[in-house]
Amino acid sequence: MRLGSKFFNDHAVTVARNLLGKILVINGENAIINETEAYRGYDDPASHAFRGPTPRSSIMFGVPAQSYVYMIYGMYFCLNIICEPEGIAAAVLIRGILAKTSNVLNGPGKLCRHFNINMSYHALDLNTSDVLYVENAPSIINYNSSSRVGISTAKDKLWRFYFKPE
């Protein structure tokens, strides 16, 4: 079963946790999501949407279950999924996956390089897109949380979630 607006119309932190173990499908290739981070709006200084809607961040205020792709450091793309109702800025960054065909892809830049994700994957509707969506799967109970990666503020927020290595 495909996960759509109902699944993503929830608190970003909740969605980030729930996404662990779910199946990310890109161009027919399946991968298990094993690392995510939540980003929100005015209460989250590390978020692109912290200072309100801008040309880049406005999609975070849009309807849930859309993809949000952006380029970072001039060389890497990051894949996010919009959460929470329209008007509330929130998204989940897909940081790591277990690709069945290849190996482990830990890190949003590596992930996007593997799937050849570019700006044409931006603002897709996961309810209806054929190239990018998420399939339901059993939720992961054994996870850890920690501070997010690559940010300089809001390090007190433990909004990064990943499989507990055991």
Added chain:
DNA sequence: CGCAAGATTATT
């Protein structure tokens, strides 16, 4: 309009 900083990664 110019400039510093950035949700990263590979290399030294």
Added chain:
DNA sequence: ATAATCTTGCGA
């Protein structure tokens, strides 16, 4: 620890 590399968004 730092370069690679370019878009974004703030300040002027």
